[in-house]
Amino acid sequence: MNFSTAAGTAAATVVLGSGISENIGSLFAYGADKIIVVDDGKLSAFNDELECNLLERLVGKYRPEIVLCAATSRGRALIPRLSSKLRAGLTADCTGLAIDPENGDLLQTRPAFGGNIMATIRSGEFRPQMATVRPKVMPTPDVMPGRTGEVIREKITATDTLNVKEIIKTVKRSEPTLNLSDAHIIAAGGRAMKGPDGFRLLERFANQIGAAVGASRAAVDNGWIAYPHQIGQTGATVQTDVYIACGISGQIQHLIGMQSCKTIIAIDIDDSTPMMNLADIAVKGDLFEIIPHLMKEIGNDKKNGAKS
Numbered sequence: 001m002n003f004s005t006a007a008g009t010a011a012a013t014v015v016l017g018s019g020i021s022e023n024i025g026s027l028f029a030y031g032a033d034k035i036i037v038v039d040d041g042k043l044s045a046f047n048d049e050l051e052c053n054l055l056e057r058l059v060g061k062y063r064p065e066i067v068l069c070a071a072t073s074r075g076r077a078l079i080p081r082l083s084s085k086l087r088a089g090l091t092a093d094c095t096g097l098a099i100d101p102e103n104g105d106l107l108q109t110r111p112a113f114g115g116n117i118m119a120t121i122r123s124g125e126f127r128p129q130m131a132t133v134r135p136k137v138m139p140t141p142d143v144m145p146g147r148t149g150e151v152i153r154e155k156i157t158a159t160d161t162l163n164v165k166e167i168i169k170t171v172k173r174s175e176p177t178l179n180l181s182d183a184h185i186i187a188a189g190g191r192a193m194k195g196p197d198g199f200r201l202l203e204r205f206a207n208q209i210g211a212a213v214g215a216s217r218a219a220v221d222n223g224w225i226a227y228p229h230q231i232g233q234t235g236a237t238v239q240t241d242v243y244i245a246c247g248i249s250g251q252i253q254h255l256i257g258m259q260s261c262k263t264i265i266a267i268d269i270d271d272s273t274p275m276m277n278l279a280d281i282a283v284k285g286d287l288f289e290i291i292p293h294l295m296k297e298i299g300n301d302k303k304n305g306a307k308s
């Protein structure tokens with residue numbers, strides 16, 4: 001869906017930061033009609049108060065119908081603060097957005113009641129209508145090279161900087177972090193892995209095919225694998241080229257985190273599960289037979305490839 005066309009308004013992207021003006025025009029290729037840019041040294045470190053004051057002023061000036069933001073760590077710090085200042089309400093972590101053709105309202109869909117139902121929320125009379133979406137929950141639209149539009153430059157004013165907070169120092173975390181979002185292939189295991197040994201098997205399989213290891217919450221809650229591997233509503237959201245679900249039934253809370261992956265392969269003894277129905281390739285059978293068999297075949301192929 002072309003969102004701005006459906007809503008009957010232009011789509012503007014707001015870009016805040018320091019030293020960001022170069023290549024700003026490339027954002028038009030992603031669908032922006034206008035780009036509002038604030039390039040200032042004061043924005044080099046994230047400060048939610050300053051950005052909130054600035055955005056509040058920009059919203060007052062440009063009066064958007066809709067404000068959308070990524071539900072990243074920064075977005076989660078910034079946007080609730082802004083919605084509260086604007087007294088606008090906010091639907092966080094939407095999994096679907098649409099425009100009501102009748103009246104142009106933003107229809108904001110997200111899981112509710114612990115993910116047992118999907119609720120579609122309207123903002124009623126309140127404006128702007130505000131929602132956040134976790135990165136990669138929705139497929140990335142096609143890039144439109146050569147598209148252009150209007151670049152509007154705004155400045156920080158004295159009132160924006162009336163903060164109580166000052167960033168004194170930024171310290172980068174030194175230990176390596178698992179970033180599932182960057183993986184091209186994920187092999188994920190669920191309750192059917194039966195324990196840590198099951199995940200060791202999955203790890204060997206993942207290493208062989210160059211994949212990262214993911215998990216369902218059932219596996220994480222059982223203590224078989226650490227939380228950073230969890231995918232879903234309360235874990236990571238991924239959009240990999242290939243997602244291999246091994247013994248994961250595909251409850252909505254898990255699907256939310258991986259349903260935009262390009263090719264989904266599911267292995268399950270039960271072919272009626274939501275994951276098996278969603279999968280592009282559904283393999284019915286016991287994963288403790290199928291994974292070792294696949295590993296053997298891939299190993300043979302590699303050996304044969306090495307000989308020739």
Ligand SMILES: Cc1cc2nc3c(=O)[nH]c(=O)nc-3n(C[C@H](O)[C@H](O)[C@H](O)COP(=O)(O)OP(=O)(O)OC[C@H]3O[C@@H](n4cnc5c(N)ncnc54)[C@H](O)[C@@H]3O)c2cc1C
Pocket residue numbers: 114115189190191192215216217218219230231232233234235246247248249250251252253254257267268269270273285286287288
């Ligand atoms: C508020 C809330 C948030 C949640 N957030 C998340 C989240 O972020 N991520 C998440 O994953 N879950 C989340 N959940 C939990 C979710 O509802 C499910 O309980 C969970 O995803 C189930 O995990 P599973 O698919 O591994 O287990 P199950 O549903 O038990 O599925 C196991 C599957 O393995 C198959 N199987 C069994 N043995 C074998 C075998 N030998 N070979 C092959 N297949 C086999 C079974 O047929 C079954 O389909 C959340 C729940 C709530 C209430």
